[in-house]
Amino acid sequence: MAPRSVQTAGPEETESLGRELAAELRDGDIVLVRGELGTGKTTLVRGAARALGVVEPITSPTFAIGNRYRGRGVAISHLDLYRLADLQHEEPDLLADYVGPGRIAFVEWPLDGEAELAGARVLITLSHRGGDRRDIVLEGRPPFGRTCEQAGGATR
Ligand code: ADP
Ligand code: MG
Numbered sequence: 001m002a003p004r005s006v007q008t009a010g011p012e013e014t015e016s017l018g019r020e021l022a023a024e025l026r027d028g029d030i031v032l033v034r035g036e037l038g039t040g041k042t043t044l045v046r047g048a049a050r051a052l053g054v055v056e057p058i059t060s061p062t063f064a065i066g067n068r069y070r071g072r073g074v075a076i077s078h079l080d081l082y083r084l085a086d087l088q089h090e091e092p093d094l095l096a097d098y099v100g101p102g103r104i105a106f107v108e109w110p111l112d113g114e115a116e117l118a119g120a121r122v123l124i125t126l127s128h129r130g131g132d133r134r135d136i137v138l139e140g141r142p143p144f145g146r147t148c149e150q151a152g153g154a155t156r
Pocket of ligand 1: 008009010011012013014035036037038039040041042043044108131132133134
């Protein structure tokens with residue numbers, strides 16, 4: 001996936017970008033979605049999840065770290081790790097039910113160094129540009145992040 005930088009002027013445009021992104025995703029993919037509160041992470045995931053066949057309302061995960069939906073031929077996971085902080089050390093397999101074969105996972109507030117997320121294929125970064133404008137950068141990552149992780153180097 002070639003890196004792309006886009007500016008959107010409202011939530012509909014961000015959803016639409018999510019729909020375009022969906023066309024490039026496949027079973028097993030993990031998409032990391034970064035950006036301050038209110039930049040449109042969930043809005044973008046909503047557009048992508050719709051295009052992948054989710055018909056239920058797509059809302060921010062509240063009680064669990066993630067929501068799971070049925071898409072067209074693939075399950076869709078939507079995680080928000082904002083409150084997770086150090087919980088990962090207590091439950092190392094916390095993400096296992098959300099990522100992997102048969103699923104496409106979108107992860108807001110991904111944790112640095114989280115092993116389960118090392119194979120993420122797409123990184124999206126959103127930022128505020130005043131009013132309803134947002135800068136959105138989409139970039140592909142090498143499969144399984146082999147350059148860093150397997151060399152035992154820094155995470156990101
Ligand atoms: P996040 O998940 O990053 O906290 P949300 O997607 O939940 O953000 O909320 C983004 C809010 O900003 C929504 O209320 C949405 O309507 C509004 N908004 C305004 N302009 C945009 C835009 N260009 N893209 C996405 N959301 C926007
Ligand atoms: Mg959100």
